[in-house]
Each structure stands twice: as structure tokens, then as C-alpha cells.
Amino acid sequence: MKNPKILVLGGGFAGLEAAIKLRKYGYPVTLISDREYMFIYPTSIWIPVGKQDFEDTKLDLHEMAKIHGFDLKIEKVNKIDIENQKIETDKSSHLYDYLFIALGMGKHYVPGLEHTLSICGKPGDSLLIKEKLENLIAKGEGVINIGFGGNPADPTATAVRGGPAFELLFNISLFLKEKGLRDKVKLNFFSPSVSPGKKMGTKAFASLDKFYERYHINTYFGKGIKEFKPDEIIFKDGTKLNSDLTVYISGGKGLKVIEESGLPLNEAGFIEINELVRVEGHRNIYAIGDAAAIIDHPWAAKQGHVAEVMADVATYNFNNSMKHIDKRKSYWEKLHIVCVMDSGDAAAFIIRTEKKEWMIMLPVVGHWMKKAWGWYYKNTKKKKMFRLPGM
Ligand SMILES: Cc1cc2nc3c(=O)[nH]c(=O)nc-3n(C[C@H](O)[C@H](O)[C@H](O)COP(=O)(O)OP(=O)(O)OC[C@H]3O[C@@H](n4cnc5c(N)ncnc54)[C@H](O)[C@@H]3O)c2cc1C
Secondary structure, three states: OOOOOEEEEOOOHHHHHHHHHHHHOOOOEEEEEOOOEEEOHHHHHHOOOOOOOOHHHEEEHHHHHHHHOOEEEEOOEEEEEOOOOEEEEOOOEEEOOEEEEOOOOEEOOOOOHHHOEOOOOOOOHHHHHHHHHHHHHHHOOEEEEEEEOOOOOOOOOOOOOOHHHHHHHHHHHHHHHHOOOOOOEEEEEEOOOOOOOHHHOHHHHHHHHHHHHHOOOEEEOOOOEEEEEOOEEEEOOOOEEEOOEEEEEOOEEOOHHHHOOOOOEOOOOOEEEOOOOEEOOOOOEEEOHHHEEOOOOOOOOOOHHHHHHHHHHHHHHHHHHHOOOOOOOOHHHHOOEEEEEEOOOEEEEEEEOOOOEEEEEEEOHHHHHHHHHHHHHHHHHOOOOOOOOOO
């Protein structure tokens, strides 16, 4: 096929990386995103405490399209029609020969979820958390509850997102201290899990108690959630927590548009792929990033760098198959958890592979390393600096 029609759905870590790599291999590409920008989620944790500007957390997809030479459509995907190789959006429809699905994930519903905010949901939520936090500061007292949980249908919990909850807790604690309000505003951490944070590895998990103590955080573990109310959390055991601000990061699940696509899905609604990142039973479709199910590696987690690895491997394998080159890559070989868990004045640098785990505490410098990563990510994508191998 001389000029295949290639569509990339989604303009996050996975979709943007796939579009860039496909252009590097010389293919014409159309990227469809419902947002005009890529949101750099890892640095959004500082928006509520005023240490990161919302606009600076965005990477303009129009600028990306111009720099890397892909076609961009700002449209919402409503239907993935695999039978007719067609994508229907709110504005038009697009035929494809090859499809890269990078639409991210949805959230498992818990009753009253609409009364909570999430740092891992719509980008605008970060500004709403900021506003509520500022109101509490103006009032001079209150209760903040921050938590995360899983999706009972996600057996390996690869779509649990706990790191950002910890980062937000520690950063808010520091912020309140800076405002002289640490004793006046109560900060609670809650989770249905009896051991929240275990995914980061036993070393990192064991160190969390010291963090709770240092940042004066009350903990409520193993508390199944019955319902969120506008001003309280009701747990299944009948106990309650008053709340002026509830941040809850629910477990991930497949998006409705993916669930309705007829593609092979796991119990949680994520697309089943093989280690080559190709969708099972579909030679012309790849699923990358949070939208894809990570199988056979229950210790792993959906992360931005995994999304980029998947995009790299998928596009490499695609290019080789187009050029009739036998060599293939497996994303499993590059699978690991890399996490810089920031606390505002320090960071824990955590690496976990199938067999090993490392954790290094980096006072002060760790925080600035994560800040520097945000700058590096943007500038490499803007081709203003070279990309370091493996980063
Ligand atoms: C607060 C926070 C902190 C994090 N910190 C880290 C970290 O330190 N390190 C790390 O590796 N990972 C981190 N992650 C995880 C990382 O951000 C995700 O794994 C990553 O964003 C996944 O990329 P993705 O492209 O698959 O999905 P997303 O980034 O969610 O992108 C999905 C894209 O699809 C688009 N889209 C969705 N639905 C439609 C539709 N119907 N039509 C058109 N477009 C659509 C969206 O607009 C978006 O552009 C963090 C996540 C959060 C939320």
C-alpha cells in the first residue's frame, strides 16, 4: 500500500508520540482529538497549590501538528466502526486503513462521584480544586479529604492511579503550612484498599507511614465507599467523614466509545493487545496507552512513559510490517514503573520492574527534577532540544 490512510485517535502521551513517530517513518497521519491541547498530567499536581500555571501544563496540538507535519482534527470520536473501517465524530467521518487508538480511560462510577473532584480527570478539575482550596484558606479552617480506589472489574489493578493522590496530599499539606494554616485545616487520606500505594513496590509502600506523619495526614484505609455527598463521605461500615473538599481518583475503566466498538476487551473495558501492541485479531489496529489492557504483568501500571513506550513499539512494528522487515519489538521488554513522587519540598524516585525495585529519597533536588522534566518534555516535543535516549 503506497499511501495508507492512518488515523490516530487521541492527543495525549500515546497519541501524540504515535503521530510524531509515524511522521518520522514518513507516513501521512491524521490525529483526532477532542481537545486542542495535550494535557501534561504529571505536572498538573501543582496547579491547585499555585506552583504550576494551567496554560503552561498544555501543549498546543496545532503547534505540534505544524512542527511534526501531521494533520489535526479537533473532533469528538463518537463511533469506531471496525467493520467499515470508519470513525464517526461529532463533525464528520473518516475512513482508515490503519488505526492507532489512544483515547485514554474513563473512571469507575461510585455513587455520588459527581460531588468529588479528580486531579486525574478533566483538566479543568485542577482549577476547581485550586478554587475550593483558596476558599478554605480564606475561611481559615475546614476539612480536605483526598483518596483513591480501584475498579472491582480490573483484576490486576493496573489502572489504579494512586501516585497523584499522594502528591496532591503532600503538596497541599506544605501549602497550608506556608499559609500558617496547617493546624486549622484537617487533611485526611482515605482508600477502600487496606494497603494503598503497594503498587509502587514494598520499599516505597513501607516509607509512606513516614510521609503521613511528616505531613500530618490522618489515614482511613480499608474503607469501602458507600456514597459521596456534597459535604461528607459515607463509608460502607457506616462511618462518615465531613468534607469541604473531596478529591477522589476512582479506578480506571474503558471508555464508552471503546466498549461499543466490538473490539476485544478485558473485564474492565480495556482493549486486548498482544506484546507487539496490536489489537488481538485485528492486523490493522493498534491500541496504545491507558486505553490498552496490560496483560500478564500484574505488577505493572498504566503510566505516561508506558504510553510512550507502547507508541514507539507499535509504530516500529507497523513500519516493519509495511516494509516487509521481519524484526519486531515487544513492549513487555520495556515495561517498568517509573515514578517521581513529589511532595513539594522533596521527591521519592521509584523504579519497579518485574523482579527488582529501587527507591531513593531526593530532598529539594527531587522536586526540581520533576519540574525540569515538565520543561524537558515540552521542549523536546517542540524540537527545541534533543531527546535523551530512553526518556
Ligand atoms: C495527575 C496525574 C499525574 C500523573 N503522573 C505521572 C507520572 O509522574 N509519570 C507517569 O509516567 N505517568 C503519570 N501519570 C499517568 C499519565 O498521565 C497517563 O498514563 C497518560 O496520560 C496516558 O496517556 P494516554 O495518551 O493513553 O491518555 P491521555 O493522556 O488521557 O490522552 C487521551 C487523549 O484522548 C482524547 N480523547 C478522549 N476521548 C476522546 C474522544 N471521544 N474523541 C476524541 N478525543 C478523545 C483526550 O482529549 C486526550 O487527548 C499521571 C496521571 C495523572 C492524571
